[in-house]
Amino acid sequence: MDPKLTEVSQFFDRFKAAFVRKDFDTCTKLLSELKVKLTEFRSLPPLFEDTPNAVHELTLARDIYEHAVVLSVKDEDQDAFERDFFQLKPYYTDARNRLPPSPQEYPILGLNLLRLLVQNRIAEFHTELELLSSIALENPCIKHAVELEQSFMEGAYNRVLSARQTVPHETYVYFMDLLAKTVRDEIAGCSEKAYDYLSISDARQMLLFTSDQELLKYSEEEHPEWEIKNGFVYFQKAKETTPCKEIPSLQLINQTLSYARELERIV
């Protein structure tokens, strides 16, 4: 075996050991060293040279990046997640024919979809979705994310929240928690438009707070226009901001002038 390859795999073993110990600081340190070492392999993307150890090297590199992605989730670092995922992606797309499929592929792709959903990057979410085959779409990890997006778009928020109990992979919990916060903001936004008032206990239930205090704090911080009295939350204030009826004179003048100009050109 190639000495360089042996060295990297030994390093990677140490990384995995630290990973199991949940010693994430050591992991991060080892990971950056590993990444530097990977640059020396010429069989990796973007070169894809056909070296004798190509399959070994590619598999190892893919393994390392897969761990890197999972590590970034444990670290709760979304930027690192995005970086590592993009480094990992060529191994799933361009190196598909050279390597046996990885068992981690679908969980990680699903994780990425979930991340895009949490960050509200729906266009990218759909772009990624187009890349998946119909077999991939049947995979529970991917399906989970796709169904979440659908429920989210429809407004069936309680379905989004109940999905947290059925996560297909333990790494998903972090993003599901983030999603829960987004959902709460959405519900709050919808409620203030849809209801005239709500009883405090209903509001608490709807916004997923465990105590009334949390609700009061939330409404103070995020929605100071809500009025809370007599055990009810009134949303009236938020609605009274309808624009007063005024003739949009400037706009009208502009339009009329442009008609005049155009007509002059014709006649």
Added chain:
Amino acid sequence: MTQDVEMKELQAPSNSITSATPSTFHHLKEIASLIETGAYAREVRRIVRAVRLTMALRRKLKSSVLGAFLNFALTPGSEVHSRLSSYLPKDDEHDMDVDTATSATQTLAKHSLPELEIYCYLLVLIFLIDQKRYNEAKACASASIARLKNLNRRTVDVLASRLYFYYSLGYELTGDLAEIRGNLLALHRIATLRHDELGQETLLNLLLRNYLHYNLYDQAEKLRSKAPRFEAHSNQQFCRYLFYLGKIRTIQLEYTDAKESLLQAARKAPVAALGFRVQCNKWAVIVRLLLGEIPERTVFMQKGMEKALRPYFELTNAVRIGDLELFRSVAEKFSNTFNSDRTHNLIVRLRHNVIRTGLRNISISYSRISLVDVAKKLRLDSANPIADAESIVAKAIRDGAIDATLDHTNGWMVSKETGDIYSTNEPQTAFDTRIAFCLNLHNEAVRALRFPPNSHKEKESAEKRRERQQQEQELAKHIAEEDDDDF
């Protein structure tokens, strides 16, 4: 030119022996001379015409005719000649021998133009693709591309852009589009450096097609947004570009822009390109549905499209009624079609619109309805339909789809009285967009008008014209008289 004429006369007898060929071969020679004059006079227009004429001949191309033409246009024994001949099937060896014998002697004097050489490549390539000899076609295309890289003549551009197209088509038919992506990118770079705008246009489309073939929307959009844009040279290429653009935008949820691109592509496409227009219409229908519009019935009744658009028609119907159950059954029934059209993911997105339409219908028909009934009417089947219905209605209210309020304690939805729309600015803005559209249409029409060259010189005064007409009449009379005299 005189040489050409002579050759045609000499050729005639030898061709009449090899039956059936004379007309096609004759046409090919005419096209060749058209290309020659075009190349010498640097008139791209002539070459465009030559390519168009070739397309009309496409079905009549035969191995023997091509062999004869190669002998005519290229120096026999030269590298190009031998390479191109090797691609042609050898089944009618005998005929070719006759042709070689007769025409070889006559063409020796000709030095072959690069345009003609490229044209020969193009002809052979088209022939090979039509004969489904894809491996030879790929070899031929690659050879021609290698040759093209060394040619920098504006008169070749037109031919080159066609070659690029067939190059990509050959690879697409064998399913290895990914292989040539790097090559196409390199060619696009070369075309940009040479200011070959037609080439850039064609190659950009081929690249977009290449990316979209593998659903690489991200890459396609990045390339598209960074590639230089200019006024379109070829209508066909522009149509394709619009179609790809529409697809990309649809995937990225920019439905309004996507709709515009797709409808424009469908409208601009030539009538003969039925398949292309059907594709455009399919996508346009989905985009309009996603926008919450209902396409008119006439869209689905266009000539030659009824059958292909049938699944989309039923889909539209389901969305229009707002019936989730019907929508689901239609999606299932035509899932094969939707999968092969690769619109399946878009149709999944439509579910949301179906719910919205259903909800709007409910809100219009009832002034007050319990959430239980809403859930029943929408046929929401989940663990907790009432809570679902409540939040769905809440979101619809927030997004402005319906005008209503919710009463949580009683669990019902109260629709508000629909206000008089004429008390708002709505009609005024609608009116404005229509006026703007008409004015814009007029301006575009004026801009698209073409005037014959030198028309401004023709503006002679009425008097002069009368004078000239009188002269002409006199002349005509004279000629007539002379004619009479002869008899």
